[in-house]
Amino acid sequence: MKRIGFLILFLAFACILRAQSPQPYLVADFSEQDLQTMLDLCHQGGFEWLVVKTPFSTYGHYEWNESFAPDGDLSVRRMVQAAKDQEVTLGLLIQEDAISLNDAYFTAKNFSQYQRSEQLKLFDEMNAEDVDIALYRNEALKSLTSLNLLQIDDEIVSIGTMEFAGDLVLLHRCTRGLYGTQRTLHGVNAKVYRIWDSPDRFVIPDGELREAVRQQLAERLEAGNVSLVLLKGAPGQEMLDKSIRVRQVERWTEEGVANHYLGWFMIHASDKKRTATSIEDLEWMLSKASAYNASYGMLLDPNALKNLGTIPDMLTLMKQWNQLTRSEAFTASQKAMMKDPYLDWHLEQQGDSLFMLYSMNFSRRYQCAFQEVDTGFLKSEQWVWNVEEEGRFGLRLNVEGKVNVTNPMINTTKGLVMFPCTLEPGQQLVYDFGDYAYVMDANYNKLKTVSVEGLSELAQGDNEVTFFCEVDPSAEQHPVVKLRYITRERPFVVHPHK
Numbered sequence: 001m002k003r004i005g006f007l008i009l010f011l012a013f014a015c016i017l018r019a020q021s022p023q024p025y026l027v028a029d030f031s032e033q034d035l036q037t038m039l040d041l042c043h044q045g046g047f048e049w050l051v052v053k054t055p056f057s058t059y060g061h062y063e064w065n066e067s068f069a070p071d072g073d074l075s076v077r078r079m080v081q082a083a084k085d086q087e088v089t090l091g092l093l094i095q096e097d098a099i100s101l102n103d104a105y106f107t108a109k110n111f112s113q114y115q116r117s118e119q120l121k122l123f124d125e126m127n128a129e130d131v132d133i134a135l136y137r138n139e140a141l142k143s144l145t146s147l148n149l150l151q152i153d154d155e156i157v158s159i160g161t162m163e164f165a166g167d168l169v170l171l172h173r174c175t176r177g178l179y180g181t182q183r184t185l186h187g188v189n190a191k192v193y194r195i196w197d198s199p200d201r202f203v204i205p206d207g208e209l210r211e212a213v214r215q216q217l218a219e220r221l222e223a224g225n226v227s228l229v230l231l232k233g234a235p236g237q238e239m240l241d242k243s244i245r246v247r248q249v250e251r252w253t254e255e256g257v258a259n260h261y262l263g264w265f266m267i268h269a270s271d272k273k274r275t276a277t278s279i280e281d282l283e284w285m286l287s288k289a290s291a292y293n294a295s296y297g298m299l300l301d302p303n304a305l306k307n308l309g310t311i312p313d314m315l316t317l318m319k320q321w322n323q324l325t326r327s328e329a330f331t332a333s334q335k336a337m338m339k340d341p342y343l344d345w346h347l348e349q350q351g352d353s354l355f356m357l358y359s360m361n362f363s364r365r366y367q368c369a370f371q372e373v374d375t376g377f378l379k380s381e382q383w384v385w386n387v388e389e390e391g392r393f394g395l396r397l398n399v400e401g402k403v404n405v406t407n408p409m410i411n412t413t414k415g416l417v418m419f420p421c422t423l424e425p426g427q428q429l430v431y432d433f434g435d436y437a438y439v440m441d442a443n444y445n446k447l448k449t450v451s452v453e454g455l456s457e458l459a460q461g462d463n464e465v466t467f468f469c470e471v472d473p474s475a476e477q478h479p480v481v482k483l484r485y486i487t488r489e490r491p492f493v494v495h496p497h498k
Contacts, residue, residue: 023295024049024289024296024297024298025049025091025295025296025297026047026049026297026300027053027299028050028053028299028300029052029053029067031068031070032068032069032071032079039082041300041315043086044312044319045298045319045322046318046319047318047322049088050083050089051092051228051230052068052090052091052093053299054068055069055093055094056094058100058104059095059098059100059202060104060105060205060216061103062094062216062220063103064220073220073223076225077225080224080225080226080227089227090226090228091226091228091229092221092230093232094217094231094232096214096231096232097210097213098198099114099205100201100202101147101179101203105205105209105212105213107180108180108181110209111151111154111195113207113209114209115196115204116151116195117140119192120135120136120150121135121192122134122135122186122188122189123135123168124188125185125187126152126190127185128184128185131160131176132170132171132173132174133150133171134168134169134170135168135169136167136169137168138169141162143162146201147201148197149178149194149195150171150194151191152191153186153191154181154184155181155186156179156181156195157176158178159171160173161173200232260295261296262289262295262296263297264297264298264299265282265296265299266299267299267304268304269301269303269307270307275442276308276443276444279314279317280346282314283321283346284345286321287344287345288338288339288341290321290335291336292335292339293325307445309441309445309446320347320349323496324496327496329494330357343360344359344360344361344362346488353495354494355495356491356492357491357492357494358491359488359489360486360488361486361487361489362396362486363485363486365482366383367480368380368481370479370481375473376470377468377469377470378470378478378479380466380467382464383464383465383466384462384463385462387459387487388460388489389460390457390459391458391487391488392455392457392487393456393458393485394433394486395410395429395437395456396429396431396486397428397429397482398427398428398481399424399427400425400426400479400480400482401425401478401480402477403471403472403475403479403480404425405422405423405470405479406469406471407419407420407422407469408421408423408429408467408468408469410456410466410467410468411467412465413458413459414457414458414459414463415455416454417454417456418454419452420451425479426442427439427441427447428441433456434452435452436449436450436451458487469481
């Protein structure tokens with residue numbers, strides 16, 4: 001009966017994903033003591049679902065992760081009820097039909113009950129000391145995976161590297177006698193199988209063991225009073241990367257779009273490998289979710305919550321986009337335009353019941369090649385900036401290298417605009433059309449407000465543009481300055497429906 005209940009639960013969730021009204025959700029790892037903080041984030045971002053990213057420490061018996069639920073089932077029941085009291089549904093991200101290597105189901109007696117390939121054939125007998133193995137070619141040996149496990153009779157072997165030689169596959173640097181099994185001699189007719197695994201380093205149960213695993217999950221969900229699960233690996237569930245936006249849209253499967261589900265978006269802080277998620281990155285995703293009337297998962301990196309200065313603004317935008325999408329405020333023509341993967345959009349609230357929807361144009365990134373025009377005064381090469389109609393422009397200016405930049409200026413055919421400030425390496429100037437710009441760190445924390453002098457305007461068509469700045473005359477090298485300009489077109493009016 002419990003297993004039937006779980007199947008009903010899964011089917012109900014599948015129907016929710018297919019509903020015309022999207023249901024975005026917040027994804028995070030947190031502890032019971034941090035639940036209220038997460039619920040506050042849900043309210044600020046307009047999310048009615050909160051999904052725990054790593055709820056279990058083992059898969060198979062589905063034991064709760066102690067960092068999430070220190071009192072096990074009791075903790076989960078308390079959190080589910082506390083969320084419900086605040087009109088948020090607490091759900092779990094799970095891997096269905098999975099056994100982790102630290103679970104009690106991962107034992108030698110169960111190896112034959114995992115999903116395996118057809119029987120493979122050794123080229124020659126194996127001694128107990130052999131770490132290089134030759135097998136005849138088979139589709140099951142096309143490539144390496146996450147675990148790369150072979151079952152040879154009663155021994156488990158891990159593949160090191162794989163090489164193809166004619167009709168053979170040569171496996172090198174294999175590890176023998178794993179997981180409680182013994183290294184032993186295997187004749188040429190030994191029974192050899194490849195054990196299938198998942199990218200998350202799980203093995204996959206089959207037959208009666210699969211039914212036992214599903215029963216364990218159903219009992220765990222019932223014990224925790226959990227009524228919402230998200231199956232990991234569902235169609236469209238992918239991390240969205242701002243550097244491959246167009247390719248990401250192409251990866252959205254027809255099934256995912258038809259089910260009104262686009263995937264995950266991660267908000268992260270700046271680190272050695274990537275720049276911080278920007279508001280324009282976020283609104284690109286939100287506009288696509290609104291265009292497709294689609295659900296999505298918003299994954300908040302813990303470091304972003306601590307360090308990213310724009311989190312409050314991002315949560316406000318999420319709530320606005322989510323509410324407008326739910327109320328079907330966007331017209332069919334607006335949705336059609338927002339589907340364009342090349343276009344960015346920005347939403348601005350005007351009063352209680354009116355929003356302006358701007359189409360935003362971000363230029364390519366320009367890196368300044370400087371020449372000195374006076375002591376301590378530099379100018380860049382001349383660029384040509386093009387706009388379809390006369391209007392103001394915004395700016396994103398980053399300083400890298402080792403030299404400070406003072407009083408950055410942009411000279412256009414319409415005149416000169418100056419930002420009286422000093423930017424240190426690693427800082428950026430963010431300017432969005434108004435009377436003020438901001439000096440920010442790499443995580444968009446505001447360090448200084450800058451009163452803009454002049455008017456940031458471009459004439460219709462081509463504009464000859466030059467960048468100027470001041471530097472310390474004693475500096476032994478030029479600063480590294482990268483910038484791009486932003487224009488926006490006349491806004492569309494959006495009225496939220498009650």
